[in-house]
Amino acid sequence: MNQTNIEAQMKALHQDMKTLKEKASRFSTIRFLLVIGVIFFIYQAESSNRIFYMVSIILVVVFLYIAYLHRQVKSKLEDKETMIEVYDGIVKRKNEEWKSFEDQGIDFLKEDMTQEMDLDVFGKASLFQYLNVASTLHGREALAHLLSVKKQQPDNIIKRQNAVKELIDKQSFTLEMNMLSRLFSKHAKKLKKKKLDSFLTYMEETMASQPVILKLLSYIMPVMVILSFILCGIGKLQIEIAMGCFTVTLCLAFIFFMGNSAQLSYVESMHDLIIDYERMFVNVAKQSFDCEELLQLKQQLSDAQDGIRKLNQILGFVRVRSNSILFLFANGLFLMDFHCMRALKKWKDQYGNHVRGWLEAIGEMEALMSLAQLGYAKDHICFGEVSNTFMIDMKHMAHPLINEEKAVSNSLQMVDGSYVITGSNMSGKTTFLRTIGVNMILFQAGAPVCADEFIASPLSIYTSMRVHDDVSEGISTFYAEILRIKQMMEESKKKEPILVLIDEIFKGTNSADRILCAKQAIVRLHLPWVICAVSTHDFELCDLEYDEKIQARNYHFSEYYEDDRIHFDYTLKDGRCKTTNAKQLMKMAGFWEE
Numbered sequence: 142m143n144q145t146n147i148e149a150q151m152k153a154l155h156q157d158m159k160t161l162k163e164k165a166s167r168f169s170t171i172r173f174l175l176v177i178g179v180i181f182f183i184y185q186a187e188s189s190n191r192i193f194y195m196v197s198i199i200l201v202v203v204f205l206y207i208a209y210l211h212r213q214v215k216s217k218l219e220d221k222e223t224m225i226e227v228y229d230g231i232v233k234r235k236n237e238e239w240k241s242f243e244d245q246g247i248d249f250l251k252e253d254m255t256q257e258m259d260l261d262v263f264g265k266a267s268l269f270q271y272l273n274v275a276s277t278l279h280g281r282e283a284l285a286h287l288l289s290v291k292k293q294q295p296d297n298i299i300k301r302q303n304a305v306k307e308l309i310d311k312q313s314f315t316l317e318m319n320m321l322s323r324l325f326s327k328h329a330k331k332l333k334k335k336k337l338d339s340f341l342t343y344m345e346e347t348m349a350s351q352p353v354i355l356k357l358l359s360y361i362m363p364v365m366v367i368l369s370f371i372l373c374g375i376g377k378l379q380i381e382i383a384m385g386c387f388t389v390t391l392c393l394a395f396i397f398f399m400g401n402s403a404q405l406s407y408v409e410s411m412h413d414l415i416i417d418y419e420r421m422f423v424n425v426a427k428q429s430f431d432c433e434e435l436l437q438l439k440q441q442l443s444d445a446q447d448g449i450r451k452l453n454q455i456l457g458f459v460r461v462r463s464n465s466i467l468f469l470f471a472n473g474l475f476l477m478d479f480h481c482m483r484a485l486k487k488w489k490d491q492y493g494n495h496v497r498g499w500l501e502a503i504g505e506m507e508a509l510m511s512l513a514q515l516g517y518a519k520d521h522i523c524f525g526e527v528s529n530t531f532m533i534d535m536k537h538m539a540h541p542l543i544n545e546e547k548a549v550s551n552s553l554q555m556v557d558g559s560y561v562i563t564g565s566n567m568s569g570k571t572t573f574l575r576t577i578g579v580n581m582i583l584f585q586a587g588a589p590v591c592a593d594e595f596i597a598s599p600l601s602i603y604t605s606m607r608v609h610d611d612v613s614e615g616i617s618t619f620y621a622e623i624l625r626i627k628q629m630m631e632e633s634k635k636k637e638p639i640l641v642l643i644d645e646i647f648k649g650t651n652s653a654d655r656i657l658c659a660k661q662a663i664v665r666l667h668l669p670w671v672i673c674a675v676s677t678h679d680f681e682l683c684d685l686e687y688d689e690k691i692q693a694r695n696y697h698f699s700e701y702y703e704d705d706r707i708h709f710d711y712t713l714k715d716g717r718c719k720t721t722n723a724k725q726l727m728k729m730a731g732f733w734e735e
Contacts, residue, residue: 301587
């Protein structure tokens with residue numbers, strides 16, 4: 142998305158907000174004056190003319206209408222503020238400010254997820270943190286599932302690619318959904334998964350039918366109470382009898398209060414969030430789609446708009462219970478709790494088993510919207526082509542988490558075989574390996590990748606990069622890396638296509654053992670269904686190029702010097718590296734003297 146266009150949209154939104162704030166201020170003033178007016182005319186009615194009571198009632202009606210309009214304005218104002226946040230998120234993804242996003246997806250990072258740790262999929266400064274615009278629990282889980290290091294089915298990749306392409310093209314719809322998702326986040330605050338699961342379980346449970354006697358009483362008693370007050374008003378009945386009927390009805394409501402509350406509280410506590418979901422359902426329902434994935438999600442939500450609207454109508458009455466005065470009048474006059482219970486049972490019988498599917502569909506939509514963020518934040522992207530041949534072919538590919546203006550792109554075609562990447566310290570070896578891994582994750586998720594062209598076959602990714610010792614288990618760094626590479630070898634026995642990325646192979650041991658062990662590991666991983674890329678400082682591994690069985694491909698990164706300062710171009714070059722920079726780096730740090 143063009144920066145100039147974003148700035149223009151944000152400027153227009155700020156102007157709309159200014160207008161709405163002025164309107165809201167006027168409504169606040171009018172509401173205050175109406176309150177003063179009601180008090181004044183009630184006082185006048187008491188002291189002079191009772192016709193002023195009617196004026197007071199009219200002013201109360203006007204006040205309620207103005208209050209309704211005021212709420213509408215504040216709702217629009219909140220929408221505008223949130224849409225500005227959506228645009229601001231795109232701007233932050235274009236530079237380094239995205240690392241301030243609150244949701245890092247750290248809750249999805251488990252101790253045994255070594256690949257995800259190595260490739261920064263979850264956690265601080267991660268791919269999840271960069272992409273995620275999902276706020277619902279189902280949306281976050283769906284995105285986390287898509288960012289998998291495991292092999293994906295080609296048909297699923299293509300279906301998701303088509304969906305993400307369409308969401309990038311349907312900019313207005315995607316930004317609107319992003320805004321509604323952010324509103325959900327504000328209203329939900331920290332909705333616990335346990336609470337949501339409890340709500341969904343309740344929706345799927347069969348609700349007991351109301352006894353016939355209670356159903357009859359819920360109609361007969363309100364008629365008696367209202368009729369008694371009417372007769373009292375025209376002088377045909379004493380007020381004590383009318384109040385007695387009211388009290389009996391209210392007592393009946395209190396007798397069943399606990400049982401009714403246990404049922405109604407499940408939905409009452411979710412009222413604001415259900416309103417947010419309703420807006421999402423409406424937005425999806427009015428949108429036309431072309432691709433299979435989005436059409437399926439829309440079909441899954443086919444009855445959601447009507448169902449959630451009916452539920453909100455029920456909840457409008459249920460919420461009266463939160464006000465003790467309104468509760469007394471509503472139940473004393475109408476036995477409202479009984480009617481709400483019957484309406485809720487009828488709704489659950491019709492829609493209860495659909496709710497989980499609705500929320501999951503919205504979650505899938507949020508996950509796809511998150512993948513589409515690359516299309517807004519990056520100028521140089523493409524959608525990868527699924528290859529039937531085991532390969533990865535990248536043209537000018539860059540790391541998605543590095544600022545586009547700073548990121549250096551590289552090209553490389555990898556087929557089954559071994560790739561040894563040498564280079565000086567800080568020359569770009571590790572970043573290049575992560576660039577391959579992260580873009581493969583994006584490709585298999587169905588997202589665009591940061592490249593001019595990208596062709597790859599689906600595969601699983603195995604890494605050995607951030608390897609640490611474990612003192613509690615008595616495991617050294619060297620042995621921890623052995624265990625990682627052993628896992629790769631075990632997986633390779635399945636003869637499924639895998640990508641192996643090993644950074645600074647066996648750095649935890651002495652050089653002689655390191656070279657010996659590294660050669661053995663590469664030989665064991667040199668299989669027709671394995672692409673193995675290894676970075677190293679040990680130039681001796683480059684000799685695998687001459688091994689008839691291995692014939693490893695050598696690539697390197699290098700540095701150059703100007704004015705006694707070291708510079709890196711981070712560009713991948715053919716062949717082995719012939720330079721080192723440790724001495725120069727120590728001289729720059731002041732540790733080396735000639």
